[in-house]
Amino acid sequence: MPFDPRTTPLTAVEARVLATLMEKARTVPDSYPLTLNALITGCNQKSSRDPVMEVSDSQAQEALDSLRLRTLTVQISSQRATRWEHNFPRGIGVPDQSAVLLALLMLRGPQTAGELRINSERWHRFADISSVEAFLDELAERSEEKGGPLVVQLPRAPGAREQRWAHLLCGPVDLSAPVAAAAGTRSDALAQRVSELEAQVARLQQQLAHVYEQLGLQESEPQPPM
Structure with a gap:
């Protein structure tokens, strides 16, 4: 059944854990899949995070187990250490480009299409802002059969030239x-x-x-x- 944030929203910790796995898969592939300790370090880093969080070992493990039950993470066990990887695009049912945008919104909070294009440079190179907007529009218009919209465009802030986007994976905004x-x-x-x-x-x-x-x-x- 498609992921529906309206009935099974992610918690803030689950969203941070999932997005961190997605980030490290693209930015530090040699260290991926991640151990629990590496994942916690990524969740709690001070840069490129809004808000900054202090996720504990138990919170991260609980989030991983919950995400695994929803087929959004996969546990890989070996003799050396247990590692984790995400299964986000397939588990949610979105293309890789859309998954990148959702992960950035989970990590950094609401952003404009231009900010998303800049922040995604190490993840995926979008041709232009229009291509970012096209994927955002697709996520905003996601059909009810697929679980409903995954992003929403926020009202224009006073003095701002562009509107920002927010994800809906943790429920309504x-x-x-x-x-x-x-x-x-x-x-x-x-x-x-x-x-x-x-x-x-x-x-x-x-x-x-x-x-x-x-x-x-x-x-x-x-x-x-x-």
């Missing part, structure tokens, strides 16, 4: 939250920038006052605008 969060982030950034500029102006004023003092001059009063 609050379409108002990303916009509010983005607006809040920009507001915080603007406030910080204003504070930095004010501090810079204050330093320049102090330096100018010092120069006047050294030269024995008096600061001239600002002239009113004509």
Whole structure:
């Protein structure tokens, strides 16, 4: 039966585990399939992750077992160590290009088509943004018989030129939250920038006052605008 995120959504840890397996399969193929320790390191790395997580051994193992029951991961046992690999494209029923986009959304959070194209360089080289958008549209229009949509386009954030996309593998997305969060982030950034500029102006004023003092001059009063 096709994977349906509406009835059997992934947990946040399951999504991180699955996406990490997909990432390492393409970026470090010599170390793939992954041991449990290598997988946990990948799940908890600070770069290319949003949000940053602290997945424990037990959480990762529980997620792997759950994903295996849904045929999304495969356990490979040997005398040296047990390793794991993903079975995402076949288990979900999507082409490799779509799987790459879904994994990036699971790892890095909502992104625009342009950001996805840039972030996928080490995974798959999309010809242009239009090709990325074509695969996203296909995922957004996934039929009910196949389990329904797997991505959704978020409302355009204030001041943003492009809309971002989010995955639906962990269930429905609050379409108002990303916009509010983005607006809040920009507001915080603007406030910080204003504070930095004010501090810079204050330093320049102090330096100018010092120069006047050294030269024995008096600061001239600002002239009113004509």
